[in-house]
Amino acid sequence: MADDHEQRLEQLEIMLAHATHTIDELNTVVVEQDKKIERLTRLLGNMTDQVEELMENVLPGHQGEKPPHY
Template sequence: MQHLEEQIAHLTRTIDELNEVVTQQQRDIDRLLRQVQMLLDREAQREAEGGGGVIIGDERPPHY
């Protein structure tokens, strides 16, 4: 019986530690999503203003 209680205590501690990791990862994901959205908004604004100085993919630079 004591062995089972020790296992339960160990598993409970492991679950708590994993929960902390998952919580921190979610915070990081939320922060990164906000940053990506900010960059997308900034790029959309730049394109709307006629800037668009970033070459994406197969676009040829303006001097071709």
């Protein structure tokens, strides 16, 4: 009976080690994705500003309003 408990405990320890490793890997991926999202958000904001500035220079008075048919 003691061997059975030891085997089960060992299996649980192995499973916990694998789960902890997987969580660490997933956390690394999430951190990397967050950095990429922040960078892309910043780039999109910059591009939006550039397009708005370009539109203002090309079409003075353009406010980015939708046409009346929308």
